[in-house]
Amino acid sequence: MNIRCFQRNFSAALPPLVPLQLPSPMETHLWYIMPDEVKNSALLNQYSELLSSCERESVSRMSGDQLKKRALLARALVRTTIARYQTNCQMNPRSLRFRKNLYGKPEVEWRNEDNFSPPPLHFNISHTSTMIACGVTVNVPIGIDIEEKQRRTKNNIIAFAQRYFSPYEVKVLTAISDPEVQRQEFIKLWTLKEAYVKALGKGFSAVPFKTFTIRFRDTTMRNFHPPGSSVSEESDIVVESSEDPTNPANNWQCALLEVAGSHYGAICMEKDRIAGENAPMKLTVWKTVPFVEDVCVSGTDAVLVLGGIIEQ
């Protein structure tokens, strides 16, 4: 019998983690935490216990309490979330190991042991100063990015876009006359592009922002959906690669959300070939504080779909 199965109570003070069901194919689970709402220092200390000594060291090396807390919560969120998806038995979040792929994208390092088949989980995290988010999928890679809605850029938006975005995107942004709307569209575009690059997992230099275009396409062919299902069909989001025609980017599905009224979030995941070309992306969103509470916010005002074909 696997010894790990017996390690249920890793700390007398912490309750056991509530197990979770794996996402289905074409489904994304999005977990987010608001650092400002986590103030209990005892809880933060317990999170610190979950980290590996390497992680704890890198957290302590960050300068400033806010940065330390953010880094700590990000690691704790990832560890507890992944640990909850174990199908066989409860896994101790402390015993999870992580590594970076060749290009620096973090992934779980599953240990090869008997009677333990690791779930094909993929995850990606993103954080701002007021929110930390973690997206989880099975079988397919995922990339997410969140940005504060009110975020200002130092540079002029069009100058920035001309330097980093593709010509089509610059055209779209320049056509917007209202500077506030332009700024918002810029942030949305940035999150989408970043999510795509993170999903690809090859680093920014492999896929410079200028080499692909993200465009919103009105869905003319509306698929029939059974009544009662909550499928949002805003315009579809399409990724076009201008440089690599051999690798068509239409096997990536993107979604754009407004989360908690304060952030734009973008999710990009590879399409599952079995599920079909036009299958909507299934999405479930939780607001969480590890060990304390999960609140499912899908279908509420906390999650507004701004782009992509999403089923919540």
Add this chain to the structure above:
Amino acid sequence: MLKQKVRRRIRHRFLIFIRFPTLSYQSLTFLTAKRKRLLQVSSRGKRRELSIEMAAVRGALLKHLRVNATPLPLLRNPKTTPNGIFNVTFNAVRRFSDEVMGSFLDKSEVTDRVVSVVKNFQKVDPSKVTPNAHFQKDLGLDSLDTVEVVMALEEEFGFEIPDNEADKISTINHAVEFIASHPQAK
């Protein structure tokens, strides 16, 4: 035999003139002597040393000369100026050679300028900006901020930083190293 040597020397000086039209004769001979030595040196390491030295000397000379130089108008006394008829080509070629040859900036000057660019960011706490500061871990900048920093550095130093290089710039020191070793930085 003599004629060939003289011809070569003249052609050499002429080529230097094209690159540095406002050089005085003394500075010109100094540079050509160094260059001659450079061409004679066989070892790659020594040649590199010399060429860096030469670049530094050239840079210092140019900095001094640039202050005084004015672009020569096309028809100003073509008889009195020795290279009068080549004025237009000089200016055009000079610009080209500036881009190609350029000069390396002094590291401490680069550090000061990079630090002041980063301190200018509203999001950044100026007291945390040290030469060793890491953009993410010390200054709390995210990817969009880092891209904005790179853009601001491009503006400050007047050259474009390619994406694959920008990817590696995660600390102030990285930025300084990259810029100080780039001849196109101004």
